Amino acid sequence: MYNEKVLQHFKDPHNVGTMENPDGYGEVGSSECGDTMKMYIKVDDNKITDIKYQTYGCCAAIASSSIATDMALGKTIEEAQAMSKMDIVQELGGLPEKKIHCSLLAEDALKEAIKDYKSK
Amino acid sequence: MYNEKVLQHFKDPHNVGTMENPDGYGEVGSSECGDTMKMYIKVDDNKITDIKYQTYGCCAAIASSSIATDMALGKTIEEAQAMSKMDIVQELGGLPEKKIHCSLLAEDALKEAIKDYKSK
Amino acid sequence: MGIYLDHSATTYVDKKVLAKMTQCYSETFGNTSSQHSYGRDAEKGVGAARAQVADAIGASPGEIYFTSGGTESDNWAIKGVAKFARKGHIITTGIEHRAVLDTCKYLEAKGFSITYLPVDAFGAVRADDVEKALQDDTILISIMFANNEVGTINPMAQIGQIAKKHGVLFHTDAVQAVGHVPIDVSAIGIDLLSLSAHKFYGPKGVGALYIKNGTNIEKIIHGGSHEKGMRAGTLNSPGIVGLGAAISLATEVMDNEFVKEAALAKRLKDALLQLPKAKYNGHPDDRLPGNVNISFDGIEAEALMLHLDLEGIAVSTGSACSSGSTNPSYVLKEMGCTIEQARAAVRFTIGRCNTTKDIDTAAKKTKSIVEKLRALSPLFADKGEKNV
Amino acid sequence: MGIYLDHSATTYVDKKVLAKMTQCYSETFGNTSSQHSYGRDAEKGVGAARAQVADAIGASPGEIYFTSGGTESDNWAIKGVAKFARKGHIITTGIEHRAVLDTCKYLEAKGFSITYLPVDAFGAVRADDVEKALQDDTILISIMFANNEVGTINPMAQIGQIAKKHGVLFHTDAVQAVGHVPIDVSAIGIDLLSLSAHKFYGPKGVGALYIKNGTNIEKIIHGGSHEKGMRAGTLNSPGIVGLGAAISLATEVMDNEFVKEAALAKRLKDALLQLPKAKYNGHPDDRLPGNVNISFDGIEAEALMLHLDLEGIAVSTGSACSSGSTNPSYVLKEMGCTIEQARAAVRFTIGRCNTTKDIDTAAKKTKSIVEKLRALSPLFADKGEKNV
Numbered sequence A, B: 001m002y003n004e005k006v007l008q009h010f011k012d013p014h015n016v017g018t019m020e021n022p023d024g025y026g027e028v029g030s031s032e033c034g035d036t037m038k039m040y041i042k043v044d045d046n047k048i049t050d051i052k053y054q055t056y057g058c059c060a061a062i063a064s065s066s067i068a069t070d071m072a073l074g075k076t077i078e079e080a081q082a083m084s085k086m087d088i089v090q091e092l093g094g095l096p097e098k099k100i101h102c103s104l105l106a107e108d109a110l111k112e113a114i115k116d117y118k119s120k
Numbered sequence C, D: 001m002g003i004y005l006d007h008s009a010t011t012y013v014d015k016k017v018l019a020k021m022t023q024c025y026s027e028t029f030g031n032t033s034s035q036h037s038y039g040r041d042a043e044k045g046v047g048a049a050r051a052q053v054a055d056a057i058g059a060s061p062g063e064i065y066f067t068s069g070g071t072e073s074d075n076w077a078i079k080g081v082a083k084f085a086r087k088g089h090i091i092t093t094g095i096e097h098r099a100v101l102d103t104c105k106y107l108e109a110k111g112f113s114i115t116y117l118p119v120d121a122f123g124a125v126r127a128d129d130v131e132k133a134l135q136d137d138t139i140l141i142s143i144m145f146a147n148n149e150v151g152t153i154n155p156m157a158q159i160g161q162i163a164k165k166h167g168v169l170f171h172t173d174a175v176q177a178v179g180h181v182p183i184d185v186s187a188i189g190i191d192l193l194s195l196s197a198h199k200f201y202g203p204k205g206v207g208a209l210y211i212k213n214g215t216n217i218e219k220i221i222h223g224g225s226h227e228k229g230m231r232a233g234t235l236n237s238p239g240i241v242g243l244g245a246a247i248s249l250a251t252e253v254m255d256n257e258f259v260k261e262a263a264l265a266k267r268l269k270d271a272l273l274q275l276p277k278a279k280y281n282g283h284p285d286d287r288l289p290g291n292v293n294i295s296f297d298g299i300e301a302e303a304l305m306l307h308l309d310l311e312g313i314a315v316s317t318g319s320a321c322s323s324g325s326t327n328p329s330y331v332l333k334e335m336g337c338t339i340e341q342a343r344a345a346v347r348f349t350i351g352r353c354n355t356t357k358d359i360d361t362a363a364k365k366t367k368s369i370v371e372k373l374r375a376l377s378p379l380f381a382d383k384g385e386k387n388v
């Protein structure tokens, strides 16, 4: 049901962890399925230079978190803000239809973190 | 479903045939299932000395006809008249329950033939 | 080894099909609902089978629902449509399999009205009759593709057109036809089609119902979300894999088998009709290739069948003398046969394994047994008449 | 080779059972309705299987009706009794399999009234509650023998006595129990019992319904006079022979298997409960021997299950995040678990092939994956608390 790339990210997710004094912090919970994510970003010169997260959720949620943070790293704030859940799903090479909503968690957490950064 | 003895009589029925100038003749048709039997007897000194029949019917009807005529041969008229379908079934070593009624044909035909003989 | 000439009753499972099933019983044995690799492997097998079944009848895989056999498929199609509609009129025929007839009788007792169409002397429904029977509240036409006793094939394309023209759902019990004659549900205009694996060298206890996308039908087995929530129960994946393999194989060999079986059937028919007073039942051409059904005047079919059995030859009879009353084939009676003719009818159904030698042996034995039984029979007097 | 710890989902078919089935698929393949030797041989196999099933549960062969599996048996038992009664009240529980629950919901929509009894924290129904729920118009009590998720066994003897005392029919879904724990329908006072072969090393797609002689029940599949006119359809004789062989074998090895599986389950449980914040679900003693169900705080069961799968270990989870909403196990919720606990529950079900080594490997891998997932989880903070 999950493709190889999804399973790879699920098995060894990238960028896992927390951050002391992040420039931006976002926390979201999916009302749909109870998945939860905390995201931490470090921003330098309008670019995301470090990113960390913790995720509680299924395989799709974990893999989406991993690849979304990979994708965001190095991007400008504007570029990162433009990322949608479908970009994440595409980068993963697809998710089962029922699981597509799980990737929204990463999109939302990233947006929250950026919002927090901007508000400072 | 049928035992060996039944199948043996069915395969090679005894006493099949017709008779010129029988001493008694009976013809019966089962209203239940359309089976038909014609029976011919020769009587000498109150004993059945020859017996022949034709039967249209299933395996149980044919086997019953065969063994019933075997049983009747050599019997006195009174003994033959006393034969019931259950005697026939027993001599055959049993019939499937649904098929027990088929042996009535032979009993009835024999009784008809005896009646005909007596009426002469 | 015996000679099996009862392939319409059931078939053995083809060796290649069985090998696939065995693998599935012992290795890819997972529950298709499980998300681990055992479950995914089982699901892969079921998915492939779904595509194979769809391919064989011109459907798409999403329109194939697996069941426990032809009987359940028939029950589901008819009750499922009736339940959705809640009330109305159903058109069927008097020669359907009991899985259809008894289901219709059950619905009749529940307040549905049913028309049982007559058939012609060959056992075929007239398309005209179907159209004439239509009512404003007709919810379903259920007419079998090919009859199980005499093999006659109904005018499916014409009936399909009528159903489409009047917007009425069309179900066909194609249990005897699938795997033996070409079927294209969309070309014909079929909305629901029942099939069963054990009639084409697949396993018993597994079948399918084709449900055209968008058809208004309810489920009849509740629990679980299997088969898109339409048929609950752990999927019989080995059986389904067997069904898929069997239908593919049947499609592959269909043309050759048709020609072979039809030739053997003709050979058997020609040999048996040399007997006087032997009546050939069913359509001369529009019939299943392997079916030969003949009434031998003056004999009782069960007796002939059992004699052949004692010689190692398996055939079948429509009628059976049981429970104190004979039930001569209602199919033959509907076709206008007398009760005597119906009681005298024997069905030979030729299959993949049969050879010319089988047929010649069967014909020879049949002839001598018929003669023997006729000699025993008070009903038969050969007056040298021609066959009818 | 992987480690299969999902035997409650389904089992592989035992080699000896499969050999019997294979013989039946290719040699004694006749239709049991046929009167020739092929049919009689098939019927002999089915008759023997019927006696084997009857023996295993303390019934007589005439009380065993073959079906397409546990789901159909459950549907038949409940709808069949309801149809006969026409109206009335049914008592069941909130932790039944969906084959029972969905059938009850269907009947509820048709006007029957249903009581869904609660269970205690271990997942067991209280016999008292059953008695209290009885109404004048109660037509059926349907309570599962053992639960499929947590393995808890219900107080069957007490419920049987209550049913008998009040003259109410008693059905039990014993799909998980048959072949694993001793069952005697007459000693317990069961009127209807569902079982399914694929839960005890028999084939999928075949099951049985025990119907005590004299029980008022209607059929749900129409057509043909198979199974004394109660379940139409060509008998799945190879499947039935497999069911018979499997149930005999299961009865034979039951005592040894029970002891072995219970010991392995204890070993696994003890190992896993070394993890902090791991909650053992279900009854400590009155449960199926091979079942271990544990909630690991702060993790999502699907993630644990998939990680184990990547390591070749097959386990199952009650909950699944699908269609935009998580459906945490209703069984665990009924037992009083929080949604988080329900989402964190993983079921290990040990079977005939498992070894101590399997268990130790599974325990080790599970522990390290749980730790890894907890490190990833924003919800888990190990505060060194004791397990509950």
Ligand SMILES: Cc1ncc(COP(=O)(O)O)c(C=O)c1O
Pocket (backbone or CB within 6 Å): C068, C069, C070, C071, C072, C074, C097, C099, C144, C146, C147, C148, C173, C175, C176, C196, C197, C205, C207, D232, D233, D234
């Ligand atoms: C025309 C027809 N319909 C339905 C059935 C029932 O199919 P199954 O035996 O798979 O239940 C049969 C065969 O038994 C059949 O010949």
Ligand SMILES: Cc1ncc(COP(=O)(O)O)c(C=O)c1O
Pocket (backbone or CB within 6 Å): C232, C233, C234, D068, D069, D070, D071, D072, D074, D097, D099, D144, D146, D147, D148, D173, D175, D176, D196, D197, D205, D207
């Ligand atoms: C308790 C219980 N009842 C019913 C069923 C359904 O049985 P089947 O899969 O044979 O339809 C299952 C298993 O799937 C079960 O565990």
